[in-house]
Structures are given as C-alpha cells and as structure tokens.
Amino acid sequence: MSKLLNKQLKTLSIFALIILMCSIPVYYFVIETIWLGELDDHNALISQSIEERFSNSEVNDEELENVLSFWDALQAGTQLEPLKNGIFKADSIYEVEREDIWGDGEMERFRVLQSTIKINDKNYLLTVETNVEEASETIFIISIITVVFVLLMIIGFILINRKISAKIWGPFQSTLEKLKKFQLADESALSFEPTQIIEFAELNAELELLIKNNIAAYQKQKRFVENASHELQTPIAVLKSKLDLLLQSKDLSEEQSKIVSAIALPLSRISRLNKNLLILAKIENHQYKEEEELNLNDLLSENMEMLDDYIQSKGLNFTIVSSEQINLHSNKFLLETLLNNLLTNAIKNSAQNETVRIELIENSLIISNAGTQTLDQKKIFERFSNVSNESGNSGLGLSIIKEICSYNNWSISYEFEKNQHIFKVNF
Amino acid sequence: MKILIIEDEKELARDIKSFLASEDYLCESANNYADAIEKIHLHDYDCILLDLMLPGGDGIDILKEIKSHHKQDGVIIISAKDSIEDKVLGLKIGADDYLAKPFHQSELAARIHSVIRRKQFDSTNTIEQDEIRIDTLSKTVTVNDQQVILTKKEFDLLVFFVGNKNRVLSKEALAEHLSGDIADMFDNHDFVYAHIKNLKRKLKDAGCANYLTTVYGSGYKWKI
Numbered sequence: 255m256s257k258l259l260n261k262q263l264k265t266l267s268i269f270a271l272i273i274l275m276c277s278i279p280v281y282y283f284v285i286e287t288i289w290l291g292e293l294d295d296h297n298a299l300i301s302q303s304i305e306e307r308f309s310n311s312e313v314n315d316e317e318l319e320n321v322l323s324f325w326d327a328l329q330a331g332t333q334l335e336p337l338k339n340g341i342f343k344a345d346s347i348y349e350v351e352r353e354d355i356w357g358d359g360e361m362e363r364f365r366v367l368q369s370t371i372k373i374n375d376k377n378y379l380l381t382v383e384t385n386v387e388e389a390s391e392t393i394f395i396i397s398i399i400t401v402v403f404v405l406l407m408i409i410g411f412i413l414i415n416r417k418i419s420a421k422i423w424g425p426f427q428s429t430l431e432k433l434k435k436f437q438l439a440d441e442s443a444l445s446f447e448p449t450q451i452i453e454f455a456e457l458n459a460e461l462e463l464l465i466k467n468n469i470a471a472y473q474k475q476k477r478f479v480e481n482a483s484h485e486l487q488t489p490i491a492v493l494k495s496k497l498d499l500l501l502q503s504k505d506l507s508e509e510q511s512k513i514v515s516a517i518a519l520p521l522s523r524i525s526r527l528n529k530n531l532l533i534l535a536k537i538e539n540h541q542y543k544e545e546e547e548l549n550l551n552d553l554l555s556e557n558m559e560m561l562d563d564y565i566q567s568k569g570l571n572f573t574i575v576s577s578e579q580i581n582l583h584s585n586k587f588l589l590e591t592l593l594n595n596l597l598t599n600a601i602k603n604s605a606q607n608e609t610v611r612i613e614l615i616e617n618s619l620i621i622s623n624a625g626t627q628t629l630d631q632k633k634i635f636e637r638f639s640n641v642s643n644e645s646g647n648s649g650l651g652l653s654i655i656k657e658i659c660s661y662n663n664w665s666i667s668y669e670f671e672k673n674q675h676i677f678k679v680n681f
Numbered sequence: 682m683k684i685l686i687i688e689d690e691k692e693l694a695r696d697i698k699s700f701l702a703s704e705d706y707l708c709e710s711a712n713n714y715a716d717a718i719e720k721i722h723l724h725d726y727d728c729i730l731l732d733l734m735l736p737g738g739d740g741i742d743i744l745k746e747i748k749s750h751h752k753q754d755g756v757i758i759i760s761a762k763d764s765i766e767d768k769v770l771g772l773k774i775g776a777d778d779y780l781a782k783p784f785h786q787s788e789l790a791a792r793i794h795s796v797i798r799r800k801q802f803d804s805t806n807t808i809e810q811d812e813i814r815i816d817t818l819s820k821t822v823t824v825n826d827q828q829v830i831l832t833k834k835e836f837d838l839l840v841f842f843v844g845n846k847n848r849v850l851s852k853e854a855l856a857e858h859l860s861g862d863i864a865d866m867f868d869n870h871d872f873v874y875a876h877i878k879n880l881k882r883k884l885k886d887a888g889c890a891n892y893l894t895t896v897y898g899s900g901y902k903w904k905i
Contacts, residue, residue, distance in 0.1 A: 487761035492690060492693050496696060498854070514899060
C-alpha cells in the first residue's frame, strides 16, 4: 500500500524517464541530420565560390601552378589538385576520421565534399573538409542534459506533490479524520470542510447524505424498540389485571385456578422481557442522563438485602470480600440495575446451597459462582444468546450489564476457572 | 370514600372499578384530559388514580392543577412510563405514590388504602379487625391487646392481606409486594410460602382466629 499521490508520482517519474531516455537517440539523429545537411551546404558553397573565383580571376597556367603549390597552406580545410587522368568525376560526399593537423593528436571526424571544377579548361579535384563533432560526444552531451532535466522534473514533481498534498488533499484528509472518529451511536451528523475540488465536494455531499440517512435509520430503529415496548405495556397491564379479577371469581374450580396461575407465569416473563427491552432502548437512547456520586459498597448491600428472600430460599451462601470503598459517578438506576442483574444472574444459575463470592477490590467488582461448564465467552453478552426456559432468563440480563458498562466506559469480562463462573467489572 | 380513576385504557379503568367494588368505595372514571380536569374541579376525591399519558394532555399537568388548588385529594400515579424522572417529578409535585404498569390490582388496592389512611385527619394510623390491631406508624401488631412480634416482611404481608380481605392473592402478587421490582426478575417465588407460614404460626400462637387460608392452585386469601 502506498499513498495515491506517491503512486502517481512514481508512475509519472518513470514515464518521464522513459520518454526522455527515448528522446536521446532521437535528438541525436535530428541534430546529426540537420548538422550534416548544413555542413554539406556549407562545403558546397565553399567549393562553388572557389570555382567562381577562379573563373572570374582568369589566371594563366603558370600562376595557377604557383597557386596550387601553396594552396594547401592558404586554404585550410580544402585541397585542390589536378585530376588524375583528367577524367571528370562525379561529386562525392563522405566522412573521414583522422588526426587533426593542428590538434593534439586526437581523432576528429570530418565531412568531406569532393567535386571536380574546371579551371582553364582543365579538370581539378577540389576537396572541402569541415570538422564535425564526433557522435559519441554529441550523445554524451545530450544524455547529460537529459538527465539534468529528468532530475529537475522529478524534484519538481516531488515539490508540487507536497504542495498539492497539503492544499488540495487537505479537505480530503479532514473528511477522513472525521470519518475515523465517527460513531453511529453519537448520532451527531458530520459536516465536512468545503472544498474547491469537484470530486471531493461530491464525496463529502454523498457521505453527509449517507451518514444522515444512517443516523435517521438508527434512531428510527431505536425509537421503534422503545415505542413497541411502550405500546406493549398497556395490553400486558390489562391482561395482568384481568387475571387478578379472574382469580376473584367465586366459582373458580381448582383446575381453573391452576390454569390462571399457569397464564400468569408466561405473562410475567413477557412483562420482564418488555421491561428489559425498554431499559436497553433507553440506554441506547441516552435517557439515563442524571448522574450522582454513588458508593458501590452501600448499593451492593442494599441490593443484597432486597434479594435476601431469593438468596435464602435457595440456601445460598454469599461471601463478601471488600477491601476498599468504591465511589462512582454514575446514574443510580443504571448502577442498581447492573448490580441487580449480576446478583440475579448468580442466584439463578447457582445450585441449591452453593456459595457465591463477591469481591470489591482494586476498583473492580468480581462475582463468582460455581458452575459445571463454561459459557460461550463470545456470545454470552449478546442479546438472546442464552435464553433458557428453565431458568426463566429473558436473555437480556447480561446484554443490559454489557450496555451499562459500555455506557459508563467500564469493562466487563467473563471467565470460567476452577469450575467457577467469574464476572468482573472494572470501573 | 370517593375515588377518581383517570385512565384512558377503559378496560383497565373498568377492572380497577370492579376490583375495588367489594369495598366501600365510589369509583368514577375519566378517560381523557378535559374530562379529568372537569371532574377534579367539580368534586373532591379521597384518592385519584392518575395515568400520565392521556389523550388531550399530560397527566403531570392535571397533578399540577390539583396541587395549585390546594386540594387534599390523595394522588397515585399509575403510569406505563416507568421512568425514574417521571416518578421523581410526580412525587416532587405532590403525588402520594407512584405505581408502574403493569401492576397487580391487589397492590393498587393496598396503595389506595395506605394513601387514604394517611390523608384522614382523624386517623390514628391503626387498622382494626376483630381481635387484631395494626399500628401502621409504629409497625406493631396486637392480638387481643397482646403484642405479636413480626418481622418487617411478615408485618407488610399482614397489612397487605388485611387491605385485600376476601380476595385471592397470587404468590406473584405477594412476592411483588414484598420485593418490589426485583420479584419481576424471578419465576420462583417459593420464599413467600415461608413468610406466610411464619405469619400464620405467630398469629395462631397469639390466639388469633385462622383468617389466612390457602386457595389451592392459586394463592392465599384473608377470609372474614
């Protein structure tokens, strides 16, 4: 994985490098062709002007001998000599490589034009040479220039890249940061920084819409659970009161009474389930806002007292180890519900005459009770994951514990060790 | 004794009426806001049962109206809302009690008794029935002028039974009365049996007649 801009930069740089490398031979051939063409023209001009001057000066043969004798010394780069056999020869253009006569012994390249000119009706061979830069030197210089430009271009790319990254991608980065921090449960819609880039503006607009719709759907769903539970409360209340009335009828047989009691049990389960759903919905809807200083030790003993009847009737033995006073800032109802659910869970899932151990140490609450096999650690806090008809669990008790803990930023863990179910809340 | 039931669920209002019928109460009902406001202005009641969610208005406003006229009517809020805020708010404004739906009729009857008892100026906070005398303030019980020592739960049960005489009370209703919301969490309420057994024995030992009877298959009854 690499950044989009770096990836672009890399690709562009490689492309630029290839193109500029390809340009080296092209430059060379173009320059060479133009140059040679110019040199050939130049040689032709010189040869033409020499021929014209001779024909205009009207030298006699004797003078011509003299001129030819020191011609090479006067006219550097040209040679004039009588044509052997006197036969007219077609013009020829070629290159030679030899040491420069004045040079330091290095090999030089020359472009040569050999043509036949007529002086006093005799054919002479005129050779015009011009020094040409060697191919290797040309290629070397072009390469150096190209490499310099490649480097300049890459440095330019990097600098521009940085600037673009900071300026153009700024809004994108801020969008990304906001998305990273976004939590659906917060229910606050996001608004992104305005940007001049069409793509980012579109992205931001789409994201804002998406988030808005998601929040609306989330709220709707939460409200639905809350409203549904509220709506269920009245029919449950009517059913309960009808059963109370039915129990009062004088001519109710024992058989019928038993049926009434048998209806009362599932009804109270529905009622419990409904209440728990409502609590969950209210926690999710952040309706437990009022917070106060609470002493966990006191609340625990109050709760134990309320549960005393159920503890006694199961013959359970509660051992409390509390080495410190734990004070918390939280919602009272939620903390009570937390304790209640933890204790109720331990009571319900303990066999007769067992021991339940409660520890209040190091800012945490540990409740352990005996059991035969471990519960599924991953699923235990999920809603309706451990519904059982025998214990009458609503399947929501532990989910509520979990929700209350996360609402307060406490951590809850479950372990099974030495045949003990251990629940630990870290405050 | 006059009782006003402000409740939009007519079935529930009717049930409350018929449950209380055996007692010396005159029950009227109002099932919307306007009706309720009219009734509280026209009459005085010993106890008003007030639902908070009503067609046409909020029950809390009715409560404010009652209190602003310095009426002496006892008010029990019966609400499906069951939120701590509503409970606290209702009690702060001046409601005498708060009962969350769904509730047992017997529980409501007991609460009505308690509210009316507290509102009566001439009352000495005692309940008398034949040889039994219950002082609800000092929480003492005498049978034939002889004190019977009861635990708090046994005392609560006795008051509950006496307030619901000749009615069949299910184990759940008794458990809910004793443990409140917590009873909701359990299916098994066998502990009620232990308390009733103890209460029965203590009353019998003090020479009290056997009012407390078991109704097979459904629960218990205070029979006179």
